[in-house]
Amino acid sequence: MNPGLYIHIPFCISKCNYCNFYSVTSLDLISDFLESLFTEMGMYRGQFEVFDTLYIGGGTPSALRVEQIEKLLEKAQESFVFSPNSEITIEVNPGDVNATLLKALLKTGVNRINLGIQSFDNTILSFLGRRHSHKEAISTLEMSRDAGFDNLGFDLIYGVPGQNINDWLQTLDQVLIFNPEHLSCYELTVEPGTPLAASYRKGNVTLPDEELQYDFFIKTSEKLEDAGYIHYEVSNFARGMTYASGHNQKYWNHTPYLGLGPSAHSLLHNKRWWNHKSLRTYISNIKRGKPPVQDAEYLTKDQLRLEALYLGLRTKKGINLCDFKRKYNYDLLIEKKEIIMKLIDGGLIDIKNGYIYPSRRGLAVADSLSLI
Amino acid sequence: MKYIRNFSIIAHIDHGKSTLADRMIQYTGVVDERNFKNQILDDMDIERERGITIKSQAITLPYQAKDGNVYFFNLIDTPGHVDFSYEVSRSLASCEGVILLIDAAQGVQAQTVANLYTAMEHDLEIIPVINKIDLPSADIEAVMEQIDSELGLDPFSSLTCSAKSGTGVEDILETIVQRIPPPKGNPEAPLASLIFDAKYDPFRGTIINCRIFDGTVKSGDVIRFMHNETTYKVEEVGSFLISRQKKDNLSAGEVGYIIAGVKTVSDVNIGDTITLDNRPCSKPLPGFKEAKPVVFASIYPIASDDYEELAVALEKYELNDASFTYQKDSSAALGQGFRCGFLGLLHLDIVQERLEREYDLSIILSVPSVRYRFTLNSGEVAYIDNPSFYPDVMTIAKSEEPYIRATMMFPERYLGSVMKLCREKRGDKSALNYPSPGRVELIFEMPLAEVIYDFYDRLKTITQGYGSFDYDMIDYRESSLVLLDILVNGEKVDALAQIVHRDLARKRGLHACEKLKEEIPRQMFKIAIQGAIGGQIISRTTISPFRKDVTAKCYGGDITRKRKLLEKQRKGKKRMKMVGSVAIPQSAFIAILKSDQT
């Protein structure tokens, strides 16, 4: 399989309460950053095969000006080889874009937009610390369609304090009107070091208990599958597998990927490395001609096997038993026969066409499935 | 002999026994400052960490007294738990006096009293010492008052000190010279020597710690262990000055060691009398008991690959612990293991911890049991300490269980609640004494099985730490017994089975189910736990499955983080025993014997 390229844009106009992605809110360093990024691209010239996905994430890529994005894409094409039908995604925050920018993006070759909608409820949006409103979200949606994008993905968050299941299902109804090709529905998670974590620790916010989390999870899956989506990964839904994120799937099946920009992770064979999670260190390393890599790990066969198991069991497709046996010298059906039978009986997993895969209820406990 | 003083320090835990011993050792200068470390007599890590002494220790301290003479002090350190009370009694039998140490802030506590009574039984000179007088909360007056009223000792005979700073230590040393009588005995008489401890040394074999009452022993002598009726040729004798110091001989009144080519500590019985083979004494010294294991449990390696390693570890461990026994055993649920015998639950705990720590093994212990006696219809008598070998009920003519005589001492105000506890524990034939005003001695005959089932912990709770407890085995008594099986997801787990009194079966069954529910982590499927007697289910609980644990996001940086977490969890799981598809943690097996009331 072809490798994927990820570019991390470490700028946001303001920080959301729950977010622990690396970004800074001062935009002063954008041009320094881009210069470093282009140098970094050069450092990996010739090291990866032909890429077939490019994902520009962050942070907030839409914090860049359109010429900057154009330049970035141009430089990427210059430094690396992409296959003709590459999936090129950019993350966009509602309210950041206008029709001109969207049209320009389309022209540069971007063919997939991932919109950080998160919610249609203004109270929830302000709890999350998002800058945009319900109205802005809708107009960005409409503009994207009008601009001609036929592959739109929405990011949504559920399980927000005070939100009940019906609120959430109503939000989904509103979302479905726009017929997105792709949906990522994330349960709100308390990440260390965020303002949300601080309020949570102080007891100012309470999150859904396990039962409610489970209900959210199952009802979301039921509703979206009823509406014709495939629940292809724990938090991801696609209107047909052609719309599933080609880039993200690489993370889940150990396809090589190169991550550029601060905090980005890369994988090539059994080596994983990651860049400094600091824009300044990133820039200064590159200025000194040094790859901005913070650290690396060489995965042992045992670690690769554990990752393959847990990542595979987070996807609807599951794990190809023959491949798994061949790669890791480990026959799941023999080694874990008893427990697998039990899990099949319990309706958490199943085996079909040589794949072992989780059911809907199985996806909800995917982390434990990998510990069998 | 005039210049010998044999004594022990006795105290409630944490009242400063080890610290005072340290100070005496430093004062007499047997260890130079460079080699000194705190709690020098507790040489096992586990002793230092838990702050308890497990093995007796002896040390000889030369003391230059104010009268101008050099005295030889033999200080014998003793373990502080009822599981080892026999060892304590043998150590005290080797002394002429004790220092009874009392914390000036805490005052008289349970073990102060229990230890005092053991000392009195041996007619020892008692020197009460009030320790920790440097503490702001020290209340010397109040402790003096307690010494008078609670211990019945003359408060004006007591001394004060701070073991921490060293204040008063010299005074104690002088008082030992003046008040503790020198040993009596005749060096010319036939050898009579009491074994109070034995240790294994990989180079020399067993090092026997003993007190010579009569006669003399030297290298080349052929000695006889009177109980075992075995003989050995003495290779070396000497005394302990921190390290072993070889001497020409040991004679009446002295405390020291004998090395005589004894292979393992199990060849030596604590409390046995050593005499000379060619000139034996007329009768052994009094008080000998065979230290027999009374609690049994099976040990299994968590990973069955570790079986061989466990076998080697047990072989080595046994060399140094005479009260520990083991033999091969196997369990349908847990695989190959060993059936082991212990002096009590603390002993069991210590063995488990030492095996894990010193031999780096992960082990599971089955639910501990006492040894029952069954008379079968055929007339055959079977001793069963492993529920797996419970006889076919149709063949049992008579079931009996071991009984003990428990001696408890505590302030009178707790009498009602302690009596209630003892009755609940099927106690019988009680007797009550008032050794001193306000304090009672309560004697009960009880099934040993009830004592291992959380008795001591509850006694301590009820008496708020003021209750002391000791016991002797008495005999076997007829009892109505049943085998309580535990089933996990329909599978019998033999290592969780217990032999219990019929009247308590239902209660125990419920308790076991509840405890297992607390100990076994939730899993992805429902876990049914049942208690059963002869196929009839008498109790049940279920552990409901967890339904949601997956993390929402898993991209670039999350992958390594998540894998590390899973690796950690997988490691934790390796410390649990898989029974069928259920992972049971180590703690579950012991928890069954613990009540909630402590």
Ligand SMILES: Nc1nc2c(ncn2[C@@H]2O[C@H](COP(=O)(O)OP(=O)(O)O)[C@@H](O)[C@H]2O)c(=O)[nH]1
């Ligand atoms: N302040 C003070 N603390 C002491 C004194 N003697 C012992 N301790 C402390 O009391 C605790 C228990 O002492 P230790 O000798 O281990 O008691 P043991 O359990 O009787 O052996 C330790 O923390 C000692 O440092 C003393 O005279 N004064």
Ligand code: SF4
């Ligand atoms: S959620 Fe997106 S916009 Fe908000 S702080 Fe994080 S990266 Fe920036």
Ligand SMILES: [Mg+2]
């Ligand atoms: Mg101590």
